[in-house]
Amino acid sequence: MLEVRDLTKSFDGFVAVSRVSFDVPKHSVSAIIGPNGAGKTTLFNLITGHLRCDTGRVVLNGRDVTGVPPHDLCRMGVGRSFQRTNIFAKLTVYENVQAAFVSHRGRGWNAFTPVRDLYRDETLRLLESLRLADRAGEVAGFLSHGAQKQLELGLALALEPDILLLDEPTAGMSASETRETIQLIDRLARERGLTLLFTEHDMEVVFSIAQKITVLHQGRVIADGSPAAVRADGGHVGAPHDDW
Numbered sequence: 001m002l003e004v005r006d007l008t009k010s011f012d013g014f015v016a017v018s019r020v021s022f023d024v025p026k027h028s029v030s031a032i033i034g035p036n037g038a039g040k041t042t043l044f045n046l047i048t049g050h051l052r053c054d055t056g057r058v059v060l061n062g063r064d065v066t067g068v069p070p071h072d073l074c075r076m077g078v079g080r081s082f083q084r085t086n087i088f089a090k091l092t093v094y095e096n097v098q099a100a101f102v103s104h105r106g107r108g109w110n111a112f113t114p115v116r117d118l119y120r121d122e123t124l125r126l127l128e129s130l131r132l133a134d135r136a137g138e139v140a141g142f143l144s145h146g147a148q149k150q151l152e153l154g155l156a157l158a159l160e161p162d163i164l165l166l167d168e169p170t171a172g173m174s175a176s177e178t179r180e181t182i183q184l185i186d187r188l189a190r191e192r193g194l195t196l197l198f199t200e201h202d203m204e205v206v207f208s209i210a211q212k213i214t215v216l217h218q219g220r221v222i223a224d225g226s227p228a229a230v231r232a233d234g235g236h237v238g239a240p241h242d243d244w
């Protein structure tokens with residue numbers, strides 16, 4: 001579904017992503033791992049059009065999308081979440097998800113329906129599957145960190161992506177929140193036939209749900225393949241470490 005070829009990005013001469021190539025098969029759950037500063041977020045930003053690459057190509061479903069801006073990629077089915085949450089803190093949980101539906105699908109022919117009633121069923125259904133339905137009326141900014149990250153996942157899903165890039169979906173979560181969130185992501189990906197690419201520091205999480213793992217180190221790919229192959233490779237590349 002996604003082919004990344006020879007992507008390179010430098011910041012003032014510092015090469016953050018260096019000739020990175022890998023594939024994400026359709027309907028797969030794939031992970032990018034590597035220590036802090038390995039270039040994971042930069043790579044995501046290159047794929048989603050938030051940063052422009054120096055060289056290389058991003059191919060989505062056989063189509064060259066290198067340099068396509070984020071909103072166009074979003075319309076082409078590329079969704080993402082951010083390492084730091086990106087929710088509307090002053091809106092309620094319900095309003096957050098509903099706003100995402102409105103922004104994605106527009107008002108349509110419902111010119112006389114009050115905005116707050118648009119996409120009500122879709123919003124409630126998504127909140128249900130995120131297990132946030134009983135918190136629909138709560139102000140998002142007051143949710144726990146874990147619930148905020150789940151809500152952000154909801155905002156990404158409301159845009160109905162085919163491929164979803166999650167940058168550290170469990171960052172800052174407790175062990176139990178992490179486990180819950182990963183189960184949730186895994187279930188949602190299956191239910192919706194999503195292709196998933198995520199970064200994660202918790203190796204237990206990565207090896208439990210990823211079918212394919214790409215290891216980045218100092219901007220370069222040092223291993224790429226099935227969890228078993230990457231684990232076996234760990235011996236001589238010194239990776240992956242428990243504290244990534």
Ligand SMILES: Nc1ncnc2c1ncn2[C@@H]1O[C@H](COP(=O)(O)OP(=O)(O)OP(=O)(O)O)[C@@H](O)[C@H]1O
Pocket residue numbers: 011016034035036037038039040041042043083
């Ligand atoms: N806008 C920027 N300007 C200059 N340097 C940058 C910029 N963005 C990232 N870098 C540098 O590029 C390198 C890769 O950063 P990046 O954020 O992609 O790493 P990461 O793998 O996501 O790390 P983490 O696990 O901490 O999130 C780092 O050395 C970082 O300092």
Ligand SMILES: [Mg+2]
Pocket residue numbers: 040041042083167
């Ligand atoms: Mg990062």
